[in-house]
Amino acid sequence: MAKEEQNPENAPLLRERVVEQQKPTRSLTESVQQLTKFGGFEFIKTVVDGTENMDPSKKARKSIFLTEEDNKQDRKKLKKRLRDFADLLAAHDNVADMIAEAEQKAASASNTLKKNLATVLTQTEELEASYRSLSLFFENAESEKVKNLVLFDAGNDMTTDADGFSNPTGIFEQVAKELRDGYDKLDLSENYSLLVLPGWLKKNVIVDKWASLAYQNKVMMLTDYRHLDDPDSVEATFERDKLTGADPHKANVMMPCNWIVGREAYTELGQEEHLYVSPAMALAGMLWGGHIAQPSAGVQHGKLKMASGVRFSMRKGEIAQLEDKGLIPMVYEYGRVIPFSAKTLFNGDNVGLQTYSVVRVFDWIGKVFQDFLNRRTFENIDNKMIEEIKGQVASFLATIRGPGKIIEDFSNLDIRRHPTIPTHVIVNVKLKPFFPAKVFEINLTGTKGQWDADLKQ
Secondary structure, three states: OHHHHHOHHHHHHHHHHHHHHOOOOOOHHHHHHHHHHHOOHHHHHHHOOOHHHHOOOOHHHHHHHHHOHHHHHHHHHHHHHHHHHHHHHHHOOOHHHHHHHHHHHHHHHHHHHHHHHHHHHHHOHHHHHHHHHHHHHHHHHOOOOOOOOOOOOOOHHHHOOHHHOOOOOOHHHHHHHHHHHHHOOOOOOOOOOEEEEEEEOOOHHHHHHHHHHHHHOOOEEEEEOOOOOOHHHHHHHHHHHOOOEOOHHHHHEEOEEOOEEEEOOOHHHOOOOOEEEOHHHHHHHHHHHOOOOOOOOHHHHOOOOOOOOEOOOOOHHHHHHHHHHOOEEEEEEOOEEEEOOOEOOEOOOOOOOOEHHHHHHHHHHHHHHHHHHHOOOOOOOOHHHHHHHHHHHHHHHHHOEOOOOOEEEEEEEEEEEOOOOOOOEEEEEEEEEOOOOOOOOOEEEEEEOOEEEEEEO
């Protein structure tokens, strides 16, 4: 730089730069005086948001704005707007230049804001999905107050940590203790009915671990299958994962697939994909608020609230294939998201154990029987006691029998002493549960000329 200053050829260039830097800008006072011909303060009110609170003709409003604590943030914002406006006034001689610079700054600020918002959305995506899925639970529970609900702050990394299952302070043992404290006791009035584990549990052995806990405590477990892009991928990977089986605990697991749109993409921020959330949480809300014997599925009883779409669309045949495998496909039809299955992961011969509403009914009635009979323990066994119990059980079953109730019918109620163990009483009853309709067989018979014609669908 020293050599450059000594070079005569560079002298004019240096003088021009000095002149440029020393060119005086118009003072703020001079700039403000120019506003008087445009209306003075009235003009500023139309240009700068918030300046109406500083109107000199409204002294009381101005005093409130300047002194009250509630207006502190608004004062800071207005101060910054006025400073920016003052800088524009001082830097330009004409309105066109002011507008051009203001638009340039606004565009730059807008782009920066969009980039920052996109970054925030990316970094908080998991947290947002959790809160939105929980919101869907409450929306579909349809109750001002959701009672008997316990929430655990545990991410998918904790619920799938196989090494942490034996940890007494881990999430598995915490949940197990909560369930056992409600079920492994004489008074079952505070037992649980649902265990919801949103997200994919990653392995069959982990699903089985949680399922066994649910089965032991007679609760229905809901968890999600993988978040995949199309029904073919779901079917192929589900077969590979081998999640179904004839083990009893499989009957206590419901597994929806096809994740729900929790929030549509902010395309103005450059997002291309919607935010997808757990379908298990929304379905659990419907189960909480619904009828225990009626599956929350189909158009009449399964329309989810506040769910605007799903990951992929499906044809009827694809829905049937996934349902037949043991999954609960979420389908967007009739302008709503609807579960189209009542299946559990049990694939044995017992169709009742394949149907979650039947499993829930039997578990609930079993717990009612346990709670009632626990209250009759240590009474001397005689014919009067047995007849009393039989009458009370029959009366209870009669109240939950019939259309719109919990069981269709019951029969063969038999309560008697154990033939060889004098301290035992045998209670037998045959329950007839309700089953949901899956297939309607249509037979249309007519006449074509002189020949009868049948059409079956």
